Amino acid sequence: xxxxxxxxxxxxxxxxxxxxxxxxxxxxxxxxxxxxxxxxxxxxxxxxxxxxxxxxxxxxxxxxxxxxxxxxxxxxxxxxxxxxxxxxxxxxxxxxxxxxxxxxxxxxxxxxxxxxxxxxxxxxxxxxxxxxxxxxxxxxxxxxxxxxxxxxxxxxxxxxxxxxxxxxxxxxxxxxxxxxxxxxxxxxxxxxxxxxxxxxxxxxxxxxxxxxxxxxxxxxxxxxxxxxxxxxxxxxxxxxxxxxxxxxxxxxxxxxxxxxxxxxxxxxxxxxxxxxxxxxxxxxxxxxx
Numbered sequence: 098x099x100x101x102x103x104x105x106x107x108x109x110x111x112x113x114x115x116x117x118x119x120x121x122x123x124x125x126x127x128x129x130x131x132x133x134x135x136x137x138x139x140x141x142x143x144x145x146x147x148x149x150x151x152x153x154x155x156x157x158x159x160x161x162x163x164x165x166x167x168x169x170x171x172x173x174x175x176x177x178x179x180x181x182x183x184x185x186x187x188x189x190x191x192x193x194x195x196x197x198x199x200x201x202x203x204x205x206x207x208x209x210x211x212x213x214x215x216x217x218x219x220x221x222x223x224x225x226x227x228x229x230x231x232x233x234x235x236x237x238x239x240x241x242x243x244x245x246x247x248x249x250x251x252x253x254x255x256x257x258x259x260x261x262x263x264x265x266x267x268x269x270x271x272x273x274x275x276x277x278x279x280x281x282x283x284x285x286x287x288x289x290x291x292x293x294x295x296x297x298x299x300x301x302x303x304x305x306x307x308x309x310x311x312x313x314x315x316x317x318x319x320x321x322x323x324x325x326x327x328x329x330x331x332x333x334x335x336x337x338x339x340x341x342x343x344x345x346x347x348x349x350x351x352x353x354x355x356x357x358x359x360x361x362x363x364x365x366x367x368x369x370x371x372x373x374x375x376x377x378x379x380x381x382x383x384x385x386x
Contacts, residue, residue: 122264197316240292
């Protein structure tokens with residue numbers, strides 16, 4: 098299956114999308130989700146936004162945004178349609194898998210720019226790990242962010258501002274206005290970018306909110322931006338498909354992240370193999386009363 102996206106070419110498959118990300122730091126894939134799926138996503142998130150009476154949160158420099166964290170724990174539909182989307186995981190396999198044992202969820206959030214929201218400052222997702230993880234344009238493909246469009250993203254309502262090629266820039270270089278593009282895309286589309294790509298939310302000059310869904314993946318040795326194991330504890334995680342459970346972080350790498358007596362490939366399950374199970378003291382050894 099081919100996926101259409103508006104930047105940098107018109108028609109491409111997963112390999113081409115991954116190549117575009119490596120070359121430009123971003124890719125916009127149009128019409129990935131059908132309208133019925135988008136309607137379900139929007140109908141499910143609406144009560145969460147309505148229940149948030151705290152008002153817009155300050156994202157810096159007068160940027161206004163409403164956020165609903167823990168998106169994957171709100172309803173299984175978000176894991177099933179966004180996190181487990183075959184195109185998205187195919188791209189992650191090419192971008193992240195070579196740099197880790199297992200990649201996992203970094204953050205999952207419903208995002209809404211209300212009417213009147215203004216430009217956010219340009220930033221890189223990897224900035225939160227400075228100075229402990231140095232800026233590196235060669236080995237910096239540690240995070241893959243995706244913004245799924247719940248509403249149409251337009252110039253007027255705050256389509257994400259992105260800077261192609263900025264993932265290869267010197268850290269001190271600032272973007273000029275003519276270097277910034279906008280992630281214009283119809284609902285059901287997705288904009289993806291790397292952790293070192295400059296990007297930002299944009300001003301919403303319309304009377305209606307611009308709604309999107311962030312689902313980000315990162316290498317398993319990097320601490321999660323949003324702690325998924327607290328946000329979505331075991332009793333909630335067990336309601337999701339097993340692949341989603343592992344991507345949330347309920348999976349150990351060969352040398353780290355393991356938990357005594359639990360299966361490495363799914364930390365929600367007891368490891369009943371003889372040696373591990375007996376050594377963990379989780380049942381009586383053979384021959385004992």
